[in-house]
Amino acid sequence: MHDRLVAIEHIVAQHRHEHGALLSILEEVQRTSEHNYLSKDELAHVARSLTLPLADVYSVATFYAFFNLKPQGEHVITVCRGTACHTRGSKPLLEKVLTYLGISLEDDGSATTADCRFTVHTVACFGQCALAPVVSVDGVIHSRITEKQLLMLIDALAGKKEAVV
Ligand code: FES
Structure with missing residues:
Protein backbone atom coordinates (compact mmCIF):
# COMPACT_ATOMS: atom_id res chain seq x y z
CA MET A 1 0.00 0.00 0.00
CA HIS A 2 2.89 2.35 0.74
CA ASP A 3 3.98 2.35 -2.92
CA ARG A 4 0.42 3.05 -3.97
CA LEU A 5 0.15 6.03 -1.61
CA VAL A 6 3.40 7.43 -3.00
CA ALA A 7 2.03 6.98 -6.52
CA ILE A 8 -1.15 8.83 -5.54
CA GLU A 9 0.87 11.69 -4.08
CA HIS A 10 2.69 11.90 -7.39
CA ILE A 11 -0.62 12.05 -9.28
CA VAL A 12 -1.91 14.75 -6.90
CA ALA A 13 1.29 16.79 -7.33
CA GLN A 14 0.96 16.60 -11.13
CA HIS A 15 -2.61 17.88 -11.24
CA ARG A 16 -3.22 19.92 -8.09
CA HIS A 17 -2.93 23.32 -9.77
CA GLU A 18 -5.08 22.46 -12.78
CA HIS A 19 -8.65 23.60 -13.24
CA GLY A 20 -10.85 20.67 -12.19
CA ALA A 21 -7.91 19.05 -10.43
CA LEU A 22 -9.97 16.71 -8.26
CA LEU A 23 -11.71 15.14 -11.26
CA SER A 24 -8.41 14.63 -13.11
CA ILE A 25 -6.77 13.19 -10.01
CA LEU A 26 -9.60 10.73 -9.35
CA GLU A 27 -9.60 9.67 -13.02
CA GLU A 28 -5.90 8.92 -12.95
CA VAL A 29 -6.02 7.21 -9.56
CA GLN A 30 -8.78 4.92 -10.86
CA ARG A 31 -7.07 4.32 -14.21
CA THR A 32 -3.85 3.27 -12.50
CA SER A 33 -5.51 1.09 -9.87
CA GLU A 34 -5.26 -2.67 -10.19
CA HIS A 35 -8.99 -3.27 -10.53
CA ASN A 36 -10.13 0.03 -12.02
CA TYR A 37 -11.74 1.48 -8.90
CA LEU A 38 -11.24 4.00 -6.11
CA SER A 39 -10.78 2.36 -2.71
CA LYS A 40 -11.69 4.04 0.59
CA ASP A 41 -8.00 4.34 1.47
CA GLU A 42 -7.21 5.95 -1.88
CA LEU A 43 -10.08 8.44 -1.57
CA ALA A 44 -8.95 9.31 1.97
CA HIS A 45 -5.39 9.80 0.77
CA VAL A 46 -6.50 12.08 -2.07
CA ALA A 47 -8.55 14.13 0.42
CA ARG A 48 -5.59 14.41 2.81
CA SER A 49 -3.18 15.32 0.03
CA LEU A 50 -5.46 18.09 -1.24
CA THR A 51 -6.50 19.14 2.30
CA LEU A 52 -10.11 18.69 1.27
CA PRO A 53 -12.92 17.23 3.38
CA LEU A 54 -13.36 13.53 2.60
CA ALA A 55 -17.06 14.22 1.96
CA ASP A 56 -16.14 16.51 -0.96
CA VAL A 57 -14.01 13.81 -2.55
CA TYR A 58 -16.74 11.22 -2.05
CA SER A 59 -19.38 13.49 -3.54
CA VAL A 60 -17.37 13.75 -6.78
CA ALA A 61 -16.55 10.03 -6.81
CA THR A 62 -20.21 9.10 -6.39
CA PHE A 63 -21.66 11.75 -8.74
CA TYR A 64 -19.96 10.53 -11.91
CA ALA A 65 -21.01 7.12 -13.20
CA PHE A 66 -17.55 6.38 -14.60
CA PHE A 67 -16.03 6.19 -11.13
CA ASN A 68 -16.16 2.77 -9.52
CA LEU A 69 -16.11 2.33 -5.76
CA LYS A 70 -15.73 -1.44 -5.95
CA PRO A 71 -13.12 -3.59 -7.74
CA VAL A 97 -25.28 -14.29 -17.77
CA LEU A 98 -25.41 -13.91 -13.99
CA THR A 99 -26.18 -17.61 -13.54
CA TYR A 100 -23.45 -18.56 -16.01
CA LEU A 101 -20.91 -16.51 -14.07
CA GLY A 102 -22.29 -17.63 -10.68
CA ILE A 103 -22.95 -14.11 -9.39
CA SER A 104 -25.94 -12.00 -8.30
CA LEU A 105 -26.53 -8.30 -8.76
CA GLU A 106 -25.87 -6.25 -5.64
CA ASP A 107 -27.79 -3.17 -4.49
CA ASP A 108 -25.83 -0.91 -6.84
CA GLY A 109 -26.90 -2.99 -9.86
CA SER A 110 -23.54 -4.62 -10.50
CA ALA A 111 -21.82 -7.90 -9.72
CA THR A 112 -18.23 -9.09 -10.02
CA THR A 113 -16.92 -12.64 -10.04
CA ALA A 114 -14.74 -13.64 -7.08
CA ASP A 115 -11.70 -13.92 -9.36
CA CYS A 116 -12.31 -10.39 -10.72
CA ARG A 117 -12.44 -11.70 -14.30
CA PHE A 118 -15.96 -10.37 -15.06
CA THR A 119 -18.18 -7.54 -13.88
CA VAL A 120 -21.81 -7.29 -14.98
CA HIS A 121 -23.63 -3.95 -14.93
CA THR A 122 -27.01 -2.83 -16.16
CA VAL A 123 -27.78 0.42 -17.96
CA ALA A 124 -31.07 2.27 -18.50
CA CYS A 125 -30.60 2.66 -22.29
CA PHE A 126 -27.73 2.69 -24.76
CA GLY A 127 -29.73 4.85 -27.17
CA GLN A 128 -29.79 2.05 -29.74
CA CYS A 129 -33.29 0.77 -29.04
CA ALA A 130 -33.95 -0.29 -32.65
CA LEU A 131 -31.14 -2.82 -32.24
CA ALA A 132 -32.46 -4.39 -29.02
CA PRO A 133 -31.42 -6.33 -27.09
CA VAL A 134 -28.16 -4.46 -26.71
CA VAL A 135 -25.19 -5.52 -24.59
CA SER A 136 -21.79 -3.88 -24.28
CA VAL A 137 -18.76 -6.09 -23.70
CA ASP A 138 -15.57 -4.25 -22.81
CA GLY A 139 -17.05 -1.13 -24.38
CA VAL A 140 -18.01 -2.81 -27.68
CA ILE A 141 -21.72 -2.71 -28.45
CA HIS A 142 -23.36 -5.97 -29.53
CA SER A 143 -26.85 -5.51 -30.95
CA ARG A 144 -29.66 -8.06 -31.30
CA ILE A 145 -27.48 -10.40 -29.29
CA THR A 146 -28.76 -13.84 -28.30
CA GLU A 147 -28.03 -15.76 -25.10
CA LYS A 148 -25.94 -18.23 -27.06
CA GLN A 149 -23.84 -15.51 -28.71
CA LEU A 150 -23.25 -13.75 -25.40
CA LEU A 151 -22.23 -16.93 -23.58
CA MET A 152 -19.86 -17.81 -26.42
CA LEU A 153 -18.34 -14.35 -26.17
CA ILE A 154 -17.87 -14.80 -22.42
CA ASP A 155 -16.27 -18.20 -23.02
CA ALA A 156 -13.89 -16.62 -25.51
CA LEU A 157 -12.92 -13.91 -23.03
CA ALA A 158 -12.43 -16.56 -20.37
CA GLY A 159 -10.13 -18.35 -22.79
CA LYS A 160 -12.42 -21.35 -23.19
CA LYS A 161 -13.11 -21.10 -26.93
CA GLU A 162 -13.14 -18.86 -29.99
CA ALA A 163 -15.69 -16.03 -30.17
CA VAL A 164 -17.98 -16.09 -33.20
CA VAL A 165 -19.88 -12.84 -32.47
S1 FES B 1 -33.71 0.24 -24.38
FE1 FES B 1 -32.58 1.61 -25.58
S2 FES B 1 -30.83 0.48 -26.15
FE2 FES B 1 -31.89 -0.84 -24.79
Missing part, protein backbone atom coordinates in the same frame (compact mmCIF):
# COMPACT_ATOMS: atom_id res chain seq x y z
CA GLN A 72 -14.06 -4.14 -11.38
CA GLY A 73 -13.59 -7.28 -13.39
CA GLU A 74 -11.03 -7.54 -16.14
CA HIS A 75 -13.99 -7.77 -18.56
CA VAL A 76 -17.09 -5.62 -18.17
CA ILE A 77 -20.47 -6.71 -19.53
CA THR A 78 -23.25 -4.13 -19.51
CA VAL A 79 -26.77 -5.33 -20.23
CA CYS A 80 -29.38 -2.77 -21.27
CA ARG A 81 -32.54 -2.93 -19.18
CA GLY A 82 -34.49 -0.24 -21.03
CA THR A 83 -38.00 -0.84 -22.29
CA ALA A 84 -37.09 -1.83 -25.86
CA CYS A 85 -34.44 -4.27 -24.68
CA HIS A 86 -36.73 -5.61 -21.96
CA THR A 87 -39.38 -6.31 -24.59
CA ARG A 88 -36.79 -8.19 -26.60
CA GLY A 89 -35.61 -10.38 -23.75
CA SER A 90 -32.93 -8.50 -21.85
CA LYS A 91 -34.17 -9.76 -18.47
CA PRO A 92 -33.68 -13.47 -19.23
CA LEU A 93 -30.43 -12.55 -21.01
CA LEU A 94 -29.15 -10.80 -17.86
CA GLU A 95 -30.30 -13.67 -15.63
CA LYS A 96 -28.57 -16.20 -17.89
Whole structure:
Protein backbone atom coordinates (compact mmCIF):
# COMPACT_ATOMS: atom_id res chain seq x y z
CA MET A 1 0.00 0.00 0.00
CA HIS A 2 2.89 2.35 0.74
CA ASP A 3 3.98 2.35 -2.92
CA ARG A 4 0.42 3.05 -3.97
CA LEU A 5 0.15 6.03 -1.61
CA VAL A 6 3.40 7.43 -3.00
CA ALA A 7 2.03 6.98 -6.52
CA ILE A 8 -1.15 8.83 -5.54
CA GLU A 9 0.87 11.69 -4.08
CA HIS A 10 2.69 11.90 -7.39
CA ILE A 11 -0.62 12.05 -9.28
CA VAL A 12 -1.91 14.75 -6.90
CA ALA A 13 1.29 16.79 -7.33
CA GLN A 14 0.96 16.60 -11.13
CA HIS A 15 -2.61 17.88 -11.24
CA ARG A 16 -3.22 19.92 -8.09
CA HIS A 17 -2.93 23.32 -9.77
CA GLU A 18 -5.08 22.46 -12.78
CA HIS A 19 -8.65 23.60 -13.24
CA GLY A 20 -10.85 20.67 -12.19
CA ALA A 21 -7.91 19.05 -10.43
CA LEU A 22 -9.97 16.71 -8.26
CA LEU A 23 -11.71 15.14 -11.26
CA SER A 24 -8.41 14.63 -13.11
CA ILE A 25 -6.77 13.19 -10.01
CA LEU A 26 -9.60 10.73 -9.35
CA GLU A 27 -9.60 9.67 -13.02
CA GLU A 28 -5.90 8.92 -12.95
CA VAL A 29 -6.02 7.21 -9.56
CA GLN A 30 -8.78 4.92 -10.86
CA ARG A 31 -7.07 4.32 -14.21
CA THR A 32 -3.85 3.27 -12.50
CA SER A 33 -5.51 1.09 -9.87
CA GLU A 34 -5.26 -2.67 -10.19
CA HIS A 35 -8.99 -3.27 -10.53
CA ASN A 36 -10.13 0.03 -12.02
CA TYR A 37 -11.74 1.48 -8.90
CA LEU A 38 -11.24 4.00 -6.11
CA SER A 39 -10.78 2.36 -2.71
CA LYS A 40 -11.69 4.04 0.59
CA ASP A 41 -8.00 4.34 1.47
CA GLU A 42 -7.21 5.95 -1.88
CA LEU A 43 -10.08 8.44 -1.57
CA ALA A 44 -8.95 9.31 1.97
CA HIS A 45 -5.39 9.80 0.77
CA VAL A 46 -6.50 12.08 -2.07
CA ALA A 47 -8.55 14.13 0.42
CA ARG A 48 -5.59 14.41 2.81
CA SER A 49 -3.18 15.32 0.03
CA LEU A 50 -5.46 18.09 -1.24
CA THR A 51 -6.50 19.14 2.30
CA LEU A 52 -10.11 18.69 1.27
CA PRO A 53 -12.92 17.23 3.38
CA LEU A 54 -13.36 13.53 2.60
CA ALA A 55 -17.06 14.22 1.96
CA ASP A 56 -16.14 16.51 -0.96
CA VAL A 57 -14.01 13.81 -2.55
CA TYR A 58 -16.74 11.22 -2.05
CA SER A 59 -19.38 13.49 -3.54
CA VAL A 60 -17.37 13.75 -6.78
CA ALA A 61 -16.55 10.03 -6.81
CA THR A 62 -20.21 9.10 -6.39
CA PHE A 63 -21.66 11.75 -8.74
CA TYR A 64 -19.96 10.53 -11.91
CA ALA A 65 -21.01 7.12 -13.20
CA PHE A 66 -17.55 6.38 -14.60
CA PHE A 67 -16.03 6.19 -11.13
CA ASN A 68 -16.16 2.77 -9.52
CA LEU A 69 -16.11 2.33 -5.76
CA LYS A 70 -15.73 -1.44 -5.95
CA PRO A 71 -13.12 -3.59 -7.74
CA GLN A 72 -14.06 -4.14 -11.38
CA GLY A 73 -13.59 -7.28 -13.39
CA GLU A 74 -11.03 -7.54 -16.14
CA HIS A 75 -13.99 -7.77 -18.56
CA VAL A 76 -17.09 -5.62 -18.17
CA ILE A 77 -20.47 -6.71 -19.53
CA THR A 78 -23.25 -4.13 -19.51
CA VAL A 79 -26.77 -5.33 -20.23
CA CYS A 80 -29.38 -2.77 -21.27
CA ARG A 81 -32.54 -2.93 -19.18
CA GLY A 82 -34.49 -0.24 -21.03
CA THR A 83 -38.00 -0.84 -22.29
CA ALA A 84 -37.09 -1.83 -25.86
CA CYS A 85 -34.44 -4.27 -24.68
CA HIS A 86 -36.73 -5.61 -21.96
CA THR A 87 -39.38 -6.31 -24.59
CA ARG A 88 -36.79 -8.19 -26.60
CA GLY A 89 -35.61 -10.38 -23.75
CA SER A 90 -32.93 -8.50 -21.85
CA LYS A 91 -34.17 -9.76 -18.47
CA PRO A 92 -33.68 -13.47 -19.23
CA LEU A 93 -30.43 -12.55 -21.01
CA LEU A 94 -29.15 -10.80 -17.86
CA GLU A 95 -30.30 -13.67 -15.63
CA LYS A 96 -28.57 -16.20 -17.89
CA VAL A 97 -25.28 -14.29 -17.77
CA LEU A 98 -25.41 -13.91 -13.99
CA THR A 99 -26.18 -17.61 -13.54
CA TYR A 100 -23.45 -18.56 -16.01
CA LEU A 101 -20.91 -16.51 -14.07
CA GLY A 102 -22.29 -17.63 -10.68
CA ILE A 103 -22.95 -14.11 -9.39
CA SER A 104 -25.94 -12.00 -8.30
CA LEU A 105 -26.53 -8.30 -8.76
CA GLU A 106 -25.87 -6.25 -5.64
CA ASP A 107 -27.79 -3.17 -4.49
CA ASP A 108 -25.83 -0.91 -6.84
CA GLY A 109 -26.90 -2.99 -9.86
CA SER A 110 -23.54 -4.62 -10.50
CA ALA A 111 -21.82 -7.90 -9.72
CA THR A 112 -18.23 -9.09 -10.02
CA THR A 113 -16.92 -12.64 -10.04
CA ALA A 114 -14.74 -13.64 -7.08
CA ASP A 115 -11.70 -13.92 -9.36
CA CYS A 116 -12.31 -10.39 -10.72
CA ARG A 117 -12.44 -11.70 -14.30
CA PHE A 118 -15.96 -10.37 -15.06
CA THR A 119 -18.18 -7.54 -13.88
CA VAL A 120 -21.81 -7.29 -14.98
CA HIS A 121 -23.63 -3.95 -14.93
CA THR A 122 -27.01 -2.83 -16.16
CA VAL A 123 -27.78 0.42 -17.96
CA ALA A 124 -31.07 2.27 -18.50
CA CYS A 125 -30.60 2.66 -22.29
CA PHE A 126 -27.73 2.69 -24.76
CA GLY A 127 -29.73 4.85 -27.17
CA GLN A 128 -29.79 2.05 -29.74
CA CYS A 129 -33.29 0.77 -29.04
CA ALA A 130 -33.95 -0.29 -32.65
CA LEU A 131 -31.14 -2.82 -32.24
CA ALA A 132 -32.46 -4.39 -29.02
CA PRO A 133 -31.42 -6.33 -27.09
CA VAL A 134 -28.16 -4.46 -26.71
CA VAL A 135 -25.19 -5.52 -24.59
CA SER A 136 -21.79 -3.88 -24.28
CA VAL A 137 -18.76 -6.09 -23.70
CA ASP A 138 -15.57 -4.25 -22.81
CA GLY A 139 -17.05 -1.13 -24.38
CA VAL A 140 -18.01 -2.81 -27.68
CA ILE A 141 -21.72 -2.71 -28.45
CA HIS A 142 -23.36 -5.97 -29.53
CA SER A 143 -26.85 -5.51 -30.95
CA ARG A 144 -29.66 -8.06 -31.30
CA ILE A 145 -27.48 -10.40 -29.29
CA THR A 146 -28.76 -13.84 -28.30
CA GLU A 147 -28.03 -15.76 -25.10
CA LYS A 148 -25.94 -18.23 -27.06
CA GLN A 149 -23.84 -15.51 -28.71
CA LEU A 150 -23.25 -13.75 -25.40
CA LEU A 151 -22.23 -16.93 -23.58
CA MET A 152 -19.86 -17.81 -26.42
CA LEU A 153 -18.34 -14.35 -26.17
CA ILE A 154 -17.87 -14.80 -22.42
CA ASP A 155 -16.27 -18.20 -23.02
CA ALA A 156 -13.89 -16.62 -25.51
CA LEU A 157 -12.92 -13.91 -23.03
CA ALA A 158 -12.43 -16.56 -20.37
CA GLY A 159 -10.13 -18.35 -22.79
CA LYS A 160 -12.42 -21.35 -23.19
CA LYS A 161 -13.11 -21.10 -26.93
CA GLU A 162 -13.14 -18.86 -29.99
CA ALA A 163 -15.69 -16.03 -30.17
CA VAL A 164 -17.98 -16.09 -33.20
CA VAL A 165 -19.88 -12.84 -32.47
S1 FES B 1 -33.71 0.24 -24.38
FE1 FES B 1 -31.89 -0.84 -24.79
S2 FES B 1 -30.83 0.48 -26.15
FE2 FES B 1 -32.58 1.61 -25.58
